[in-house]
Amino acid sequence: MKKILPLLLLVLSITYGCKKDDDSVDPNFVPARDRGEEAPLSTLIIEEYLETHFYNYEAFENPPADFNFQITFDTIAGDNSDKIPLMRQVSSKTVKDRVTEGVTYKLYYLDVLEGAGEKPNFPDLATINYQGTYINLEESERPYTKLFDASSVPVSFDMTGIVNGLQDALIEFKTSSGFVTNPDGTVSFENFGAGAVFMQAGLGYYVNPPPTSNIPLYSQLIFTFQLYESEIGDQDNDGVPSFMEDVNNNGLEEDDDTDANGNPNFSDADDDGDGRPTSEEIIVNSDGTITFPDVDNDGIPDYLDSDS
Ligand SMILES: [Ca+2]
Ligand SMILES: [Ca+2]
Ligand SMILES: [Ca+2]
Ligand SMILES: [Ca+2]
Structure with a gap:
């Protein structure tokens, strides 16, 4: 079963290999x-x-x-x-x-x-x-x-x-x-x-x-x-089910990375990178539903908002 990370790494290394047009490029290297x-x-x-x-x-x-x-x-x-x-x-x-x-x-x-x-x-x-x-x-x-x-x-x-x-x-x-x-x-x-x-x-x-x-x-x-x-998957165990971490709502989990740290939100336990874990910026209610506080009232819930 394919893991996503190796494939992404591979693509990065290919890009690098193409740009770096000098002697250090492996002569047997065949781009994908x-x-x-x-x-x-x-x-x-x-x-x-x-x-x-x-x-x-x-x-x-x-x-x-x-x-x-x-x-x-x-x-x-x-x-x-x-x-x-x-x-x-x-x-x-x-x-x-x-x-x-x-x-x-x-x-x-x-x-x-x-x-x-x-x-x-x-x-x-x-x-x-x-x-x-x-x-x-x-x-x-x-x-x-x-x-x-x-x-x-x-x-x-x-x-x-x-x-x-x-x-x-x-x-x-x-x-x-x-x-x-x-x-x-x-x-x-x-x-x-x-x-x-x-x-x-x-x-x-x-x-x-x-x-x-x-x-x-x-x-x-x-x-x-x-x-x-x-x-229901919660791969990063942050309390937000992974299907709800699809911020751009396109049905893919790989392309949502609020803090741009390379870890998509579904595998990032601090989605906005503000040092407070996502699990502390949401409220899981006794019936299992989740409340997303927005303390500074800017329309961005705290767990996705690095300045609140
Ligand atoms: Ca997405
Ligand atoms: Ca991230
Ligand atoms: Ca997350
Ligand atoms: Ca926050």
Whole structure:
């Protein structure tokens, strides 16, 4: 799972490398491809996959008794030539690149089971199972996709720490309505959300795949998942839920940094940098609601106001 910080660091070092045009530049240094130019190429690869593959929709329509409600894909060919291509069943939305201003992606996702619980917020913690594959472009090395990570048991993730495309997809689904405990002590979630997302490299790992993963640079990623539970995230533990730390209200947690100290508000326990922790500049009421005092009455709540 990608952490945001290394990617940002990487981009900074590339910028520095380009500007510094002297002998100290590593002769083997290859700058990352332009994210804006890469985006449409990535989309074409995704769309070709969606045109040539289908999912096990027939099993979801008439579930066999032992069906596990896992989404699987196969090529439209041979006995499966008459299957409906994913392209006709996916939804899409426009999402922003987190690195380069102005770059956007048409993100495709497949909504198979919507779920009967709650929609997570983008900076929440989500409990899911998942399978992550990448699209393999080496004709000599089929199969078309290769698995790089999976968990068949529920695992909880901080959605601000996972690949952006998966974060962008999970917020379109709902959690389960609850769970039952089985006689053997395991739990079974009921009415969970299930889907898949097909993401361009820029919403995946781009030039920064996990070191041991063998994922090639610029790989398009596909995740299938079941969404079970979510929990409101407060990553910096300052008492303000992280979804409320999206000051510019654009659905991204990375680009709000009131005191410009490099730590976005969702991971900054003193958002205005005035030396008083945010937790001391808000009032958490007994019913869990939060009051934001504005002592100098300038319209800026104290926790975002460095002079009050
Ligand atoms: Ca934001
Ligand atoms: Ca900050
Ligand atoms: Ca904060
Ligand atoms: Ca303040």
